[in-house]
Amino acid sequence: MKRPIPDRVKPGQESVWDYPRPPRLERQRARITITFGGVEILDTDDVLRVLETSHPPVYYLPEDAFETGCLVPASGSSMCEWKGAAHYFDVVAPAAGSSATQSGVAPRAAWGYARPMPGFELLRRRVAVYPQYMDRCTVDGETAVPQPGEFYGGWITSGIVGPFKGIPGSHSW
Known part of the structure; x- marks a missing residue:
């Protein structure tokens, strides 16, 4: 298919x-926050992003920056030809004021690479989150919009323009 007009x-x-x-x-020099189940589960300025043609950035954040217990290993895996084998996490939000009660679970809403391929070693012990399954994801205070399509995990902000992979008709881009 012909490349779309940017x-x-x-x-x-x-x-x-x-x-x-x-x-x-x-x-990237940015502050990232993620809210899920009405609770802020991440606030960090230790940010890596992956940039790929036709995709908005995917942010990879330190596992230990997430609130304790928010990332629960999930079944299944997938393969990226550049980054390697991905493993998944359920994102679990503690109820406000109580870490013992769960107020929400987003199955397989985050992923990481235990053994990233050469060139992506810095992704070890980092996690990316699908923004469409969270209450709110921000980049420097701006709420990110999820990349179109169920499979993709990019975050769209006002500083990023498309068109974006995931819109109807973009399968062969």
Whole structure:
């Protein structure tokens, strides 16, 4: 299929059509927060992002930055030709004010790479989260919009322009 026409880039924005394939891993100076079940389960400025042609950034965050007990290993795995074998986590939110009672579970809503492939070693002990299953995910205070499509885990902010993989008709991009 022919490459789509990229959206116009304004000052301060990035086009996903300028991202590389194979993808690039880079540090980002940003504060990321994630809220689930009405509870903030992550607040960190230790941020890595993966940039891949046609996809908004996927943020990889330290496992130990999540609230204790929020990441529960889940069954199944998948394979990325560049990053390696992914394993999944259920995201579990403690009830406000009580770590003993659970107020929500998002099955397989996060993933990581125990043994990333060469070039992606920094992803070890880091986790990415599907924003569509969380209450709110922010990048420097801005609420991120989930990348279209069930399979994708990119976060769209005002600084990122598409069109994005996952919209109807984008399967062969």
